[in-house]
Amino acid sequence: MRIALFVTCLADGLYPDVGRATVRVLERLGHTVEFPEAQSCCGQMHVNTGYQKQAVPLVERFADVFAGYDAVVAPSGSCVGSVRHQHAMLARRFGSRDLQQQVDVVAAKTYELSELLVDVLGVTDVGAYFPHTVTYHPTCHSLRLLRVGDKPTRLLRAVEGLELVELPDADQCCGFGGTFALKNADTSTAMLADKMRHVLDTGAEVCSAGDSSCLMHIGGGLSRIRAGARTLHLAQILASTREDAA
Incomplete structure (x- = not known):
């Protein structure tokens, strides 16, 4: 499976090893993971603080950048929640019909890490060892x-x-x-x-x-x-x- 990593702002800026760890797990399972460098914030911060219209360009970018992948994974339930729920709302409220369709397609294949592993890839044992x-x-x-x-x-x-x-x-x-x-x-x-x-x-x-x-x-x-x-x-x-x- 060709999977795109949506690293999220916090992982990118403060916890980059979380993004690297996500890639290591998926590559260990035999999947191709790519990091689209054109990605940006999902817009959750804007929406949650009342700047909904200002988040629309971020929604448009997300839908465009991640369109060509089999799946999108993020090490964040919060950001995936934004993509799956807030993006559709913003597209309906401020976007075109084309954007609504794009958002729906990308949101449907965007997963939090545990969702992707268990629900999509059918894996619970990823070959990890952590004696703690x-x-x-x-x-x-x-x-x-x-x-x-x-x-x-x-x-x-x-x-x-x-x-x-x-x-x-x-x-x-x-x-x-x-x-x-x-x-x-x-x-x-x-x-x-x-x-x-x-x-x-x-x-x-x-x-x-x-x-x-x-x-x-x-x-x-x-x-x-x-x-x-x-x-x-x-x-x-x-x-x-x-x-x-x-």
Whole structure:
């Protein structure tokens, strides 16, 4: 399968290894992964802050850049949620009929990593090795908008050496929410404190998730209190091998 990597702004700017890990996993499974250099932001940030019309050029670019691939994968439930739901709304509201059709075609083949692996490629064991105790935080967009369900945890349970421990109140938001963390800092901090307490209650060495934004929020909090636990994206765990552990 010819797959395009939509790396997302956060991975591109702050967590490039998440994008590289996504590529490693898919290439290990025998697929061709390409990185279209003309890609840009999906526009979620604009839409969520009220600048819907200004996001339309980004929607047009996304539909054009990713049109020729069998599938598009992103290591972010949040950005895939934007592509699959917000893009259609913007195309109907501000775009042409042609754009609406283009958006529908591309959105239908755009997947969050665990969706692509489990639902499209039919894989749960990707040949990973990660001898650590891990707990998993199901991010809001992946849980409620994409409804990925247990796909990420099925992938983690198949990783050799990994012990998966359940996160208490896992479906509660970590408090990031993009600009929510800035505009409602006190509430966001309180939600983060709850999430960190639950992570630490598990005794896990690593808290994983499918969105770098949530991991940035949780990981920042854990590092500030020197908790010892760390955060790692699902793609990075799935990309790990015995050679990495050596």
